[in-house]
Amino acid sequence: LDYIDDSGAQVADVIVGLRFLGMKDEPPPGMKFDTYCGDNVYVKVNQEYEKNQALKEKQSLVLREIESGVGEIAEYSGKIVDRILRAQLETCWRLGATYDLLNWESHFLKSKLWELLFEEMKKRGLAILRQEGENKGCWVIIDPETKEEKVLVRSDGTAVYVAKDIPYAAWKIGLVRDPFSYDVYATQPNGSPLWTSAVNGADRKKHPRFGSADKAISVIDSRQSYLQKIVRRVLEGLKEGSSDRYHHRSYEVVALSKRTAASLGVEMKGEFVPMQGRKGIYVNADTILEALKKKAIEETKKRNPDDPIDWVERVAEAVAVAALRFELVKQDPDKVIVFDLEDSLRLEGETGPYLLYSYARARRIIEKSGERPSVDSKGASMLSHPMEKELVKKIAMFDISLLTAGEYLSPKEVARYAYKLSVLFNEFYEALPVIKAEDQQLRGARLALVEAFSRTLNQALLLIGISAPDRI
Known part of the structure; x- marks a missing residue:
């Protein structure tokens, strides 16, 4: 499953840039659309937020319209997200990654699963309304171990991020009815269909069973570990034994080595660079793949000077993908993954x-x-x-x-x-x-x-x- 966060702050930032900063809808020649939205629009908008509070307020407006799913901005956002996603899938497929189903956050919002579960959480005492203190007017869940309060719904009625995770987790293991219809979004390079959830769409009868899994494994980075514990506690509170069927497989962040960062023009201090999207301190997968392929072409030509260039290109692509995938997969996911371009291409080790x-x-x-x-x-x-x-x-x-x-x-x-x-x-x-x-x-x-x-x-x-x- 691939969860598409099409109603979050990052999407809103891109829409703010395109609609309120006058940035173009089309990327410069030779640049992928997802790269343009990330490297240019997203970074520029977050730089402007620091200087322009009025622009930051536009983000809240866009978020509300996207979550409502109604209006011109919501429709425009849907088109932009679709273009970004299709560009990102090109990279995933290049890396040999395929999916069975796209789940959209906006579909979960429209399905009203959160409202259903929220009411059930109130009945069971899992969600508590605070009448005073710093969380006055908020619905919170209390950590039974630390007694710490985690806000689920703010005093203005908007749900926080973890509240969106709860219905998705409940759907995965079948604690709620499946409200979705399904359609084919794309045909993947290996010939398999990529399905997408839909709300009030035409339900194709012959599709795999989605949701209601015996066991769900959510691969989410370690910074979300505490929130995932909250999700598991809520699931257990809704039905005994459910937490045993929902697993969080955490992983640490990927950083660039000092040598690789310098070769890609990224300034840094220390021995590696933790990536920070809002500040533009990151390198996307396409950039890494192209850098790996360039080096692989050079090495392949040295070893096979008489072979045709199309064969050299195919082999170099396979070597680049293998270098990147193996470098990430071989690592201990509980430790920071430091990626080094030169090391990953060595024929020894x-x-x-x-x-x-x-x-x-x-x-x-x-x-x-x-x-x-x-x-x-x-x-x-x-x-x-x-x-x-x-x-x-x-x-x-x-x-x-x-x-x-x-x-x-x-x-x-x-x-x-x-x-x-x-x-x-x-x-x-x-x-x-x-x-x-x-x-x-x-x-x-x-x-x-x-x-x-x-x-x-x-x-x-x-x-x-x-x-x-x-x-x-």
């Missing part, structure tokens, strides 16, 4: 390109052998060298890495398994002859081991969203 190189190396060995590898028990018994045994054992541990990743909701387990597997394969191949093995039966057994390695590595890479070409 724990990098995406190293894994692609290992896979391509294995496929080249099979190709050069001119055989379709197979082995019987007698041949397998000849794999007696310690390096052969270690590689066989590591291949056999693939399932364990998957079980561990699933148990701890940690894809890094698969990424690190793929790296360790590749290290063992390269050590094996550099130490022992395969095609030139002294015995024909041993040669066949080692070729079968190379085939088993390449198949296992390919499966591991696919699970972390990396497609491996047979040659790089």
Whole structure:
């Protein structure tokens, strides 16, 4: 599921810039629309807010109109959000990321699920109206551990961000009826439909079941951990046992290394740069991908000077995507992820390109052998060298890495398994002859081991969203 926050402050800021600062609806030539709205409009508006309080008040006006879903500004906002989303999806698809369903925050507002749940929370004593103190006139939820009050609905009647999370979480695990109809938003590059929720739309009968999941896993950064605890407490208060079915998988923020920030023209202090959207201190995924691809093209041309440029481009794209995806997935999500452009492209060490190189190396060995590898028990018994045994054992541990990743909701387990597997394969191949093995039966057994390695590595890479070409 992909949650589209189409009624929040960031959207309102973009609309303020386009409508009240006189910024153009079209980006400069060669710039994607989402990049323009983020890098130019959003940053400029937040700079102007600091100098112009009247402009900041326009944000409140826009927010109210967007939330109401009625009026010219709401209609205009919907068109702008759609353009931004389609541009963002281009990047997601380039990275090999696909979705089943788009959930829109505005649809949840129109569905009145929040109002339904809010009334239920009042009845159960989960939401309390404060008659005095700093939260006078606000509806709050009280943390049973710290006794801290968290505002759900402000005194002016507007709901805070966490109040919007509650109906979404309740919908995910089926605590409320499904109020939506569904339609196809787009066809993704892999041919699968991307569905979208709709309110009062034509319901296509043949669509997957959405919502009412046995278990929901919400991937949201660690800064939202406290608010996600509130969501779980509310769900438990609405129905016993519900908190066990709703999980928050947190991750730390992504920062740029000092070297990478400097190469991309970002000024910084310290060893890494935490990204801050409002201040324009960030680098988007497209910029990183293009920088990675440029370097990958240079390296691919060096190694394959006679190959056509279209092949070089395809391989460089695969290398760039692998470099970025692996660099993010291999990290411990509970620690700040520091991304370094140079390190991510190395063909040695724990990098995406190293894994692609290992896979391509294995496929080249099979190709050069001119055989379709197979082995019987007698041949397998000849794999007696310690390096052969270690590689066989590591291949056999693939399932364990998957079980561990699933148990701890940690894809890094698969990424690190793929790296360790590749290290063992390269050590094996550099130490022992395969095609030139002294015995024909041993040669066949080692070729079968190379085939088993390449198949296992390919499966591991696919699970972390990396497609491996047979040659790089």
